[in-house]
Amino acid sequence: MxxxxxxxxxxxxxxxxxxxxxxxxxxxxxxxxxxxxxxxxxxxxxxxxxxxxxxxxxxxxxxxxxxxxxxxxxxxxxxxxxxxxxxxxxxxxxxxxxxxxxxxxxxxxxxxxxxxxxxxxxxxxxxxxxxxxxxxxxxxxxxxxxxxxxxxxxxxxxxxxxxxxxxxxxxxxxxxxxxxxxxxxxxxxxxxxxxxxxxxxxxxxxxxxxxxxxxxxxxxxxxxxxxxxxxxxxQGSSLMWAHLFWFFGHPEVYIVFFPALGVMFETFQTFTGRRLIGRKWVIIAMVLVAVQSFLVWMHHMFLTTINLEIKTLFMATTIGISLPFDLIVFALIYTMVKGRVRFTTPFLFSMGALVLFILGGITGVFLGAVVLDYEFRGTYWVVAHFHYVMVAGVTALIAGLYYWWPKITGKMYSETLGKLSFAVYFVGFNLLYFPMFLAWETPRRVFHYGEGMEFYHQIATVGAFVLAASWVLIFVTLAYSWIAGPRAPDNPWEYSRTAEWTVPSPPPLENWDGRPSYASGHLEVxxxxxxxxxxxxxxxxxxxxxxxxxxxxxxxxxxxxxxxxxxxxxxxxxxxxxxxxxxxxxxxxxxxxxxxxxxxxxxxxxxxxxxxxxxxxxxxxxxxxxxxxxxxxxxxxxxxxxxxxxxxxxxxxxxxxxxxxxAVIGGYVFLRLHTGWGAWEPVPPSAVVGLLNTYVLLTSSFTVVLALVMAERRNKRGLLGALGATMLLGFTFLVVKGWEWSYEFEHGAYWFTELQYSTYFVTTGLHALHVIFGLLIAGFLLYRIWSVDAYLGDQRPVEFFGVYWHFVDIVWVILFPLFYLM
The missing domain is CATH 1.20.210.10 (Cytochrome c oxidase-like, subunit I domain)
Incomplete structure (x- = not known):
């Protein structure tokens, strides 16, 4: 189709x-x-x-x-x-x-x-x-x-x-x-x-x-x-879950907020009428934050049994990641100071997002200090800080919705309704979340609280419904625009400077009739x-x-x-x-x-x-x-x-x-160290079996290389033979692995018997699943070669399969000594 x-x-x-x-x-x-x-x-x-x-x-x-x-x-x-x-x-x-x-x-x-x-x-x-x-x-x-x-x-x-x-x-x-x-x-x-x-x-x-x-x-x-x-x-470790989850969880904060920053950059430039101050340094700051985001996850774990030296290190990295954000915030503020601000609906939401994010960032610094985190962790202070950061990002994305609405729909909206939606939104936001700072002694995740906090919680509940009403206003504004709004010009914003505003609103199917080029220093088609x-x-x-x-x-x-x-x-x-x-x-x-x-x-x-x-x-x-x-x-x-x-x-x-x-292999190493490395004996019945499978997979990598050579030479029979040999070796690996598993079952060892068996079966099973995926791909390649003479002279699909298969083999070379020899 x-x-x-x-x-x-x-x-x-x-x-x-x-x-x-x-x-x-x-x-x-x-x-x-x-x-x-x-x-x-x-x-x-x-x-x-x-x-x-x-x-x-x-x-x-x-x-x-x-x-x-x-x-x-x-x-x-x-x-x-x-x-x-x-x-x-x-x-x-x-x-x-x-x-x-x-x-x-x-x-x-x-x-x-x-x-x-x-x-x-x-x-x-x-x-x-x-x-x-x-x-x-x-x-x-x-x-x-x-x-x-x-x-x-x-x-x-x-x-x-x-x-x-x-x-x-x-x-x-x-x-x-x-x-x-x-x-x-x-x-x-x-x-x-x-x-x-x-x-x-x-x-x-x-x-x-x-x-x-x-x-x-x-x-x-x-x-x-x-x-x-x-x-x-x-035997299992709840601490390991915390490590894995927060290694994802803290970068997730920036994963959510970076696109919002991008919207703020675009709207600030458009509605102040000038290029972002310190643009190059802002980009460098974002790169630093992206890298550092993977080095701060343990500040979510200050209440665990991690030693104080490690906690102090992560307190320093947490404070350090705030410094590039300081540069970004000052760049946005200085851009407003040096430009001529136009208070449109998109700019109001972007500026509101900046104000909310500043408050969220400052309150987050409290949680970056070990001593203060002991007091605030698990309370509504965290809830308030979290929402002032994350929902500040939502605020900027609403700015993006208003900013690019004319481009997406070809319709303009009512600025009066848009500004009213911002006013209701901003009031509702602060009514909802700011009282949570004042009610910080309330334990989070608990369905009731002390009587002294009732006033703050009631204000927050009112704020929640006001914030909901602002979303209704946003939807009404955009729906009215879609139904009865005036036709939008291709570029409704005087100082917009990006390529999407050079095409019709909404854009044609393939965006441009020709090929965009910046070779001359400015956009040409x-x-x-x-x-x-x-x-x-x-x-x-x-x-x-x-x-x-x-x-x-x-x-x-x-x-x-x-x-x-x-x-x-x-x-x-x-x-x-x-x-x-x-x-x-x-x-x-x-x-x-x-x-x-x-x-x-x-x-x-x-x-x-x-x-x-x-x-x-x-x-x-x-x-x-x-x-x-x-x-x-x-x-x-x-x-x-x-x-x-x-x-x-x-x-x-x-x-x-x-x-x-x-992460899976790291989890295995973490659990062995957690329970005592020497307390685990190798699960497989014999290292010889693992060594045999290692030779089988390494040999299959050579047959994949041979398949690539046959494809380059347009040798159909050789290509079928080499890929067939790869599949045969892959099946051999799985058969040997199946025998190994059945041996364990016969001797009463299953994946749920003990922790060491769980790690063995899951980790090697995940690898075996990758082998199965590879065999399915190889089988499809064989079908295409046999039926339509595919990949003869155009060897790229065979090469891509080989890259994947070599990766699977390399993983096994790492698993073999970990599970069979140590």
Whole structure:
């Protein structure tokens, strides 16, 4: 399917791969989840009207509402809302006609939507997750929290997060490849628009931070579904969960706030009429923050048993990360001072965001000090500080919504209604969150509070409803604009300076009729029919683009893959109906596994098999589909000149996989040190078996190289033989691994027997899963070679498969000594 239906049809939005359509889908879906999360917050704020709590919610329902609110806002609203702007605007700002991988872009959206649906369904599966959005161990596993957590709904919540992380990973790979590979001629990194700069750093942080979260979620899922013991017994470590989660969690603050900063930069420049003061230093400051964000996570753990020297070190890194932000804040303030401010609706929201963020940042410094953190941790001070930072980012994103609304819709809105929505929003925001500083002695996550705090909580509850009313005003303003607003000019802002304002409102399907270029020092659109390939696009890619005739913008298979994954995870959530019982006082697993008949419904295995079948079929058809993405023959590609587009995407994906395996392997090392390194004997029956598998995989790497040589020589029989040998060796590895596992089972050792068995089975199982994925890819390559003589002369797909396969082999070389020799 290549023809794109009209926007007025439902089919258009189900099959589109165009970056602007996907951006609109992200924006609308994120706003839906905002409303859902907002309703949850109004529920528990109404419950807190009285000091003892009203009868509106039970304690379990309160915990579910708070947890759901936090997860929805942090994961399903904040980042995806920013991603909507990025999808729409980044290709326009850098002079590209679409993202590098349009179908992957659509797939990332469908993973996002279906993950949110899976999350919402949890409420109808006995109980949604109720352990807080940070999911602290050990309360995140059933044995320690059976009343709330031993449910299919809680499992669905965790798997929804896994699916969401898959969406984030696909999106990050896509944006990183696009920005580094598809910038218009003459547009160097230093000269990119600041919103694109902020998003580039955001997706780099996403790539690594969410990989660490995925590792933590996979361990948690294995505890809940496979009954392993990472967090579930006295051997497991709740501290390890905190390390993994906050290694993701603190960069997440900047992942959320950086796009908001990008909006502030753009709107401040436009509505002050001058370039941002200290632009180069602001970019350097953001780069420093992005790097430092991974070095401050332990300030969330000052109340743990980590020694004081480490806590002091992380106190210093926390204070240090505030210094680049000081530079950014002063740059924004000085830009206002040196410019001529125009108080439009977008600028009011941006300036309001700056004021709120300053207050949030100052109060956060308190929490960076070990001594003060002892006093404030676990109180409403943290709640207030957190919202003054995170929702300040939301405030700036609302500015972006107003700022780019004319470009997206082609309609103008009422400035009077817009300014009124800002006034109500700003008052509601401060009524809601500022009293929480005054009521700081209230313990967070508790569904009642002392009588002396009643006044502050009642003001906060009033503020919550005022803030909700401001959102209603925002929606009314934009809806009225959409229905009856005047036609917007292509550029309604006098001093806007980025490329999206040079195209019609809304932009055409492929953005420009020609090829944007900055070679002359300013933006020009030249006739791209005369473009010749430079060193950046490979000859094959240019040839394929020429044969395509035009770019495709529609495919049904991203939707079907998303639906198949959703059904598979829905079934997987119900495959663990059991609660582990512990022998009294020992912490050892008893022989008895108990569960209810309702939980043992045959529907869940059926969903699992049906989802797997649908997913497999959709992936196969996705691979067979002829789809031509827009290709730029001439572009700025530093520092990746000469690297093909797909190869760059593969390398970026593997970078996230390095963090995934690093976190899982790091978890194994942490647990061995935690329990005493010498207390564990190697689990496998013999190191010889592991050595045999090492030779098998290393040999398979040589056969992959041989396959690449055969493809270059257009030797079909040799290519089939070399790839076939690779598959045979991969199957041999799995057979040996299967024998090894069966040997353990025969001797009474399972993944849930002890912690050392859990780490062995999960870590080597994750690697085996990667081997299986590789075999499926190799099988598809063999099918294409046999049926249509594919890859003869165009060896790139074989090369990309080889890169992945070599990575899998390298991981095994690391696992072998850790699990077989030490």
């Amino acid at each position: 290549s023809e794109l239906p009209p926007k007025t049809t439902v089919k258009r939005w189900l099959v589109t791969t165009n970056h602007k359509d996907v951006g609109i889908l992200y924006l609308i879906t994120a706003l839906f989840f905002l409303v859902l999360g907002g309703v949850m917050s109004l529920l528990f704020r109404a419950h807190l009207w009285e000091s003892g709590g009203t009868d509106l919610l039970t304690s379990i329902e309160y915990n579910q509402a708070v947890t759901t609110h936090g997860l929805l806002m942090v994961f399903w609203f904040l980042s995806p809302f920013a991603a909507g702007f990025a999808n729409y605007l980044v290709p326009l700002q850098i002079g590209a006609k679409d993202l590098a991988f349009p179908r992957l872009n659509a797939l990332s959206y469908w993973f996002y939507l279906f993950s949110g649906i899976l999350f919402a369904i949890a409420f109808f599966q006995e109980s949604a997750f109720a352990g807080g959005w940070y999911m602290y161990a050990p309360l995140n596993v059933p044995i320690y929290h059976p009343a709330m957590e031993a449910t299919t709904g809680s499992n669905a919540t965790i798997l929804a997060l896994v699916m969401f992380v898959l969406s984030i990973t696909l999106s990050s790979v896509n944006f990183l490849t696009t920005i580094h590979y598809s910038r218009a001629e003459g547009l160097g990194l230093w000269n990119m628009p600041l919103f694109t700069w902020s998003w580039l750093l955001t997706v780099w942080m996403m790539l690594f931070a969410f990989a660490a979260l995925l590792a933590a979620l996979l361990m948690l899922s294995s505890d809940r579904i496979l009954l392993t013991q990472y967090f579930a017994t006295e 030249v006739d791209d029919s005369t473009a010749a390939t430079d060193g950046g696009a490979t000859a094959h890619e240019t040839e394929n683009a020429a044969h395509a005739g035009h770019a495709d913008h529609a495919s049904i298979w991203p939707l079907v893959i998303g639906a198949g994954t959703f059904v598979f995870f829905l079934g997987l959530a119900g495959l663990t109906p059991y609660v582990i019982e512990f022998a009294e006082g020992t912490g050892a697993v008893s022989d008895r596994l108990v569960g209810t008949e309702a939980e043992k419904s045959i529907l869940y295995p059926i969903f699992t098999l049906l989802g797997a079948a649908l997913l497999g079929y959709a992936l196969f058809e996705y691979g067979r589909e002829r789809f031509h993405a827009p290709e730029m023959a001439i572009a700025e590609r530093w520092p990746f000149e000469g690297v093909g587009r797909t190869k760059l995407g593969v390398w970026i994906f593997l970078a996230s996989d390095v963090v995934l395996f690093g």
